[in-house]
Amino acid sequence: MSGEVVYEIKNASKRYGSVIALDGASLKIHAGEVVGLVGDNGAGKSTLVKVLSGAHQPDGGQMFLDGKEVRWDSPRQALESGVETLYQDSGLAPHLTVSQNVFLGREITVGGILGKLGFLNKKKMNHDAHRDLEAVGIAVPASSRAVSQLSGGQRQAVAIGRAVAWAKKVIILDEPTNHLGARQANEVLNIIRNAKAKGLGVIFISHTLPHVLEVTDRIVVLRLGRIVKDAPTSEFTGDTLIGTITGTIQTIKVEGD
Amino acid sequence: MKRSTRVLAVTAAAALALTGVATAATPATAAKKIKIAFVMGAVNDPFFNAMKVGAVAEAKAQGVDLLWKGDAQYSAATQLPIVKNVIATLGKGDGLVLIPTDGAALQASNDQAAAKGIVVANVDTQVGNLSKVLIQITGNNEDGGAKAAAAIAKAVGYKAGSTYEVVIGLTSATATTNVARLEGFKAAVASTYPGLKVVDTAYSESNSQKAATNVDTWLTKYPNLKGIFAIDGTNASGAAAALQSKGLVGKIALVGYDAYPANVDLIKKGVFTALIAQDPAAEARLAVKTIVANIKKGTKPAKKNVTIANVALTSSSSAADIAKYTYKTK
Amino acid sequence: MTDSKQASAFKEQSPLRAKISSLLSNQSVVLLITLVVLGTFFQWGSDGIFLQTGLLGTVLDEWGSYILLAVGQLFVVITGGIDLSVGSTVSLSSVVAGWFVVQQLKVGPEVTGADALPYVLLIAGICLVVGLLVGLLNAFLINKLKIVPFIATLATMGASNGIAVMISVGMPLQGPNDWELGAPWNIGGIELPISTMVFCAMFITTIVGLFLHKSRFGLYTYSLGSNAFATRGAGISVEKHITKVYMLSGGLAGLAGAYSYVRLGAGSNTSGMGMELYAIAAVVIGGASLMGGVGRIVGIALGTLVLFVVQSGLLTMTVVQVSPDLKQVIVAILIAAAVAVQTLQNKNGRK
Ligand SMILES: Nc1ncnc2c1ncn2[C@@H]1O[C@H](COP(=O)(O)OP(=O)(O)O)[C@@H](O)[C@H]1O
Ligand SMILES: [Mg+2]
Numbered sequence: 001m002s003g004e005v006v007y008e009i010k011n012a013s014k015r016y017g018s019v020i021a022l023d024g025a026s027l028k029i030h031a032g033e034v035v036g037l038v039g040d041n042g043a044g045k046s047t048l049v050k051v052l053s054g055a056h057q058p059d060g061g062q063m064f065l066d067g068k069e070v071r072w073d074s075p076r077q078a079l080e081s082g083v084e085t086l087y088q089d090s091g092l093a094p095h096l097t098v099s100q101n102v103f104l105g106r107e108i109t110v111g112g113i114l115g116k117l118g119f120l121n122k123k124k125m126n127h128d129a130h131r132d133l134e135a136v137g138i139a140v141p142a143s144s145r146a147v148s149q150l151s152g153g154q155r156q157a158v159a160i161g162r163a164v165a166w167a168k169k170v171i172i173l174d175e176p177t178n179h180l181g182a183r184q185a186n187e188v189l190n191i192i193r194n195a196k197a198k199g200l201g202v203i204f205i206s207h208t209l210p211h212v213l214e215v216t217d218r219i220v221v222l223r224l225g226r227i228v229k230d231a232p233t234s235e236f237t238g239d240t241l242i243g244t245i246t247g248t249i250q251t252i253k254v255e256g257d
Numbered sequence: 258m259k260r261s262t263r264v265l266a267v268t269a270a271a272a273l274a275l276t277g278v279a280t281a282a283t284p285a286t287a288a289k290k291i292k293i294a295f296v297m298g299a300v301n302d303p304f305f306n307a308m309k310v311g312a313v314a315e316a317k318a319q320g321v322d323l324l325w326k327g328d329a330q331y332s333a334a335t336q337l338p339i340v341k342n343v344i345a346t347l348g349k350g351d352g353l354v355l356i357p358t359d360g361a362a363l364q365a366s367n368d369q370a371a372a373k374g375i376v377v378a379n380v381d382t383q384v385g386n387l388s389k390v391l392i393q394i395t396g397n398n399e400d401g402g403a404k405a406a407a408a409i410a411k412a413v414g415y416k417a418g419s420t421y422e423v424v425i426g427l428t429s430a431t432a433t434t435n436v437a438r439l440e441g442f443k444a445a446v447a448s449t450y451p452g453l454k455v456v457d458t459a460y461s462e463s464n465s466q467k468a469a470t471n472v473d474t475w476l477t478k479y480p481n482l483k484g485i486f487a488i489d490g491t492n493a494s495g496a497a498a499a500l501q502s503k504g505l506v507g508k509i510a511l512v513g514y515d516a517y518p519a520n521v522d523l524i525k526k527g528v529f530t531a532l533i534a535q536d537p538a539a540e541a542r543l544a545v546k547t548i549v550a551n552i553k554k555g556t557k558p559a560k561k562n563v564t565i566a567n568v569a570l571t572s573s574s575s576a577a578d579i580a581k582y583t584y585k586t587k
Numbered sequence: 588m589t590d591s592k593q594a595s596a597f598k599e600q601s602p603l604r605a606k607i608s609s610l611l612s613n614q615s616v617v618l619l620i621t622l623v624v625l626g627t628f629f630q631w632g633s634d635g636i637f638l639q640t641g642l643l644g645t646v647l648d649e650w651g652s653y654i655l656l657a658v659g660q661l662f663v664v665i666t667g668g669i670d671l672s673v674g675s676t677v678s679l680s681s682v683v684a685g686w687f688v689v690q691q692l693k694v695g696p697e698v699t700g701a702d703a704l705p706y707v708l709l710i711a712g713i714c715l716v717v718g719l720l721v722g723l724l725n726a727f728l729i730n731k732l733k734i735v736p737f738i739a740t741l742a743t744m745g746a747s748n749g750i751a752v753m754i755s756v757g758m759p760l761q762g763p764n765d766w767e768l769g770a771p772w773n774i775g776g777i778e779l780p781i782s783t784m785v786f787c788a789m790f791i792t793t794i795v796g797l798f799l800h801k802s803r804f805g806l807y808t809y810s811l812g813s814n815a816f817a818t819r820g821a822g823i824s825v826e827k828h829i830t831k832v833y834m835l836s837g838g839l840a841g842l843a844g845a846y847s848y849v850r851l852g853a854g855s856n857t858s859g860m861g862m863e864l865y866a867i868a869a870v871v872i873g874g875a876s877l878m879g880g881v882g883r884i885v886g887i888a889l890g891t892l893v894l895f896v897v898q899s900g901l902l903t904m905t906v907v908q909v910s911p912d913l914k915q916v917i918v919a920i921l922i923a924a925a926v927a928v929q930t931l932q933n934k935n936g937r938k
Binding site for chain 3 (some may be wrong): 303306329463465471473475476477478484495497502504517522523
């Protein structure tokens with residue numbers, strides 16, 4: 001493992017009506033560490049992501065960022081504190097340009113009174129978006145191009161690039177390699193390594209277990225809203241990982257602190 | 258039937274907002290006082306408001322209780338439950354004045370009331386079969402159209418052998434009062450004023466701004482335009498605005514319909530050459546009076562179908578006439 | 588680490604192809620061509636009177652009475668919503684303003700010209716406030732009671748109409764007015780088809796358009812209609828923005844109510860009747876998508892112009908006299924055709 005614990009969630013629970021999506025889940029992320037979060041469909045991975053990103057409020061539990069307890073009333077607070085999230089299947093606004101998406105919620109305005117009225121500096125945003133995406137390892141098409149005109153792989157690259165470019169502490173990627181071809185998925189893995197090298201804590205969610213085994217330092221397995229295994233990646237093989245996810249391999253419940 | 262289109266557009270939510278039941282009753286004194294229910298077309302419509310003023314006055318004069326009932330919309334769907342409710346509260350020796358929003362849909366309720374011993378009158382419109390109705394009183398829209406033609410002819414100094422371009426602002430193809438007035442106008446032109454040439458018609462779609470736009474367009478399209486017949490209140494307002502904004506007041510004869518107080522004022526200013534006025538208050542008074550006479554003395558009216566003529570109000574109308582025909586709100 | 592192999596995976600598509608497809612899908616170009624064709628046709632069909640100043644002035648006057656509604660509707664439609672209450676807001680705001688000035692201040696139509704100007708400004712202010720309040724009510728129904736915009740605004744439409752009829756008792760409230768505001772400008776003896784009112788409508792449209800295309804407010808409007816979840820995820824308060832957008836639509840409808848007051852010299856409960864449908868039609872003809880995320884102010888300005896050039900042109904035809912019934916049918920077919928074309932464009936454009 002790398003640096004200090006940057007982000008921690010303790011005993012998180014969340015219900016949707018009668019469905020218990022999270023049942024006392026706890027998780028730590030260190031700086032410069034990639035944590036793989038795996039589990040069957042419906043295990044609660046996306047719910048955990050939404051709680052961590054401030055999109056949903058947990059019914060119970062605590063969160064700590066850099067050791068200080070935090071509470072997100074909205075995604076904005078998490079973003080401003082340096083926690084970036086790429087949500088499953090809904091990262092970008094297709095009608096907006098690449099740079100508008102990259103800067104959405106954090107626009108650069110022009111100077112003077114027009115700036116106070118919210119008038120945008122399009123040129124600077126186009127230029128900076130291009131620069132920032134390149135810096136995290138994404139060669140984007142013209143950043144003034146509408147996202148709807150990009151291929152699926154390009155869109156995903158922009159979405160991840162945005163998150164990595166803005167992240168100051170933690171980046172959460174919910175199934176970022178879904179629907180991608182082999183080569184594009186590989187590029188995503190490279191971006192993750194880049195983020196790790198920058199010292200960010202990364203949570204990587206995927207069903208493609210070889211990817212998880214390849215890029216992560218530690219793997220956390222969720223089943224029915226509970227964390228059933230939390231161990232260094234080196235302790236898993238492909239078979240033991242599958243067994244743990246499906247429950248054919250017995251697991252010891254990890255400590256909840 | 259009257260001004261239905263405008264009121265129809267008031268939607269269901271408005272029906273909720275306005276419970277639509279306005280009751281004007283003289284103070285309850287004697288135990289057995291005659292009750293007369295008046296189920297009209299639409300609350301807050303100027304025509305029915307003016308009618309209410311007449312009904313209230315006559316009920317007071319006759320010493321009977323008046324129940325004034327109606328919905329925000331001119332619609333059989335909302336009127337039917339009101340009528341049924343009213344019939345339940347009335348008994349033998351009471352009266353019902355009904356303005357059927359739909360002649361077929363209201364027939365059964367109309368006859369059911371009569372069967373219960375309630376004396377029934379129809380005003381403004383009528384049910385299909387009048388056999389159970391004491392009296393049916395209506396305004397005369399054809400006659401109003403003919404009077405409009407005469408008013409325009411007079412204003413342009415009509416001489417046989419000359420032609421005068423005239424346009425008519427309508428509301429829609431389905432507004433039945435429009436149709437009757439238009440027929441009356443055209444019949445009078447054919448028989449008496451063949452020189453009045455109707456060069457164009459257009460719809461306001463119940464929107465007074467659209468009515469103004471139509472007239473604006475005609476004022477440019479027909480440089481020799483002599484007269485405008487604005488067939489209802491919406492078209493009258495729009496046409497008056499168009500003439501005033503273009504500074505053409507007094508240069509083109511404008512005959513409107515419906516004696517809204519504000520429009521009556523515009524007669525004096527010369528914006529309207531004439532306003533064709535109906536007399537809804539007279540229709541209501543006659544209905545109440547005839548019902549009471551029948552209940553008290555068993556008298557039947559000399560004629561079952563009574564038509565109350567429209568009048569043309571002009572700058573030379575007497576103050577008394579203007580006061581009498583201007584739609585009252587109180 | 589950006590080696591050439593990786594960059595190639597995100598290679599740009601051919602810029603030429605992109606240019607051609609963007610030109611073809613540029614609604615404004617299509618609408619301009621349509622306007623030229625229509626103008627030529629009606630000029631011929633009216634024996635050469637259609638393009639004269641007087642009639643163009645009438646067309647622009649009508650354009651002015653609808654454009655503010657269409658612009659407000661554009662914002663709402665871009666967010667993926669719809670505002671059916673704008674027509675009745677025109678009626679309600681003009682009636683409330685007329686009621687206040689005529690029945691409370693007791694100032695009547697005898698006050699005209701420059702003397703009436705202060706009253707006209709007061710009326711515009713009242714109309715604006717009434718419109719903003721209707722918009723706020725719509726936003727409340729949508730945000731707090733979670734009613735879909737179609738139903739929420741249908742309810743406020745009915746309520747506004749009902750209140751307008753109650754206050755006005757179904758009759759126009761004629762009050763002070765400066766008719767000059769609607770008169771064509773005369774510059775150096777040349778009459779222009781533009782009045783002060785139309786100029787105001789154009790000015791407001793331009794300003795609001797700049798906010799749509801150049802400001803953060805506009806960006807959030809698009810992003811909301813494009814992907815509400817991503818917008819929320821970007822830390823933007825979706826509810827707040829919805830409130831602003833419906834208040835903008837209501838406020839502009841209120842100003843359109845003031846416009847109608849000056850046109851009619853009266854607050855009228857029928858002044859906004861049915862206008863919401865034309866506003867929505869204009870927005871669709873102008874290239875906005877009812878699915879949200881798409882639409883430009885220039886397109887909407889031109890789309891509204893096309894809609895009323897057609898109406899006015901049909902009324903001006905002399906070569907054949909178009910009956911009012913046929914006119915309605917033609918307009919309905921045109922609107923349907925515009926929607927159909929737009930749907931096809933969308934289908935082709937999608938991957
Ligand atoms: N918004 C929601 N409303 C109701 N149930 C939900 C909602 N989101 C998720 N769930 C339920 O919570 C459980 C966990 O879902 P999710 O976190 O999406 O799982 P995963 O991402 O691991 O597939 C599932 O049973 C799912 O059906
Ligand atoms: Mg998921």
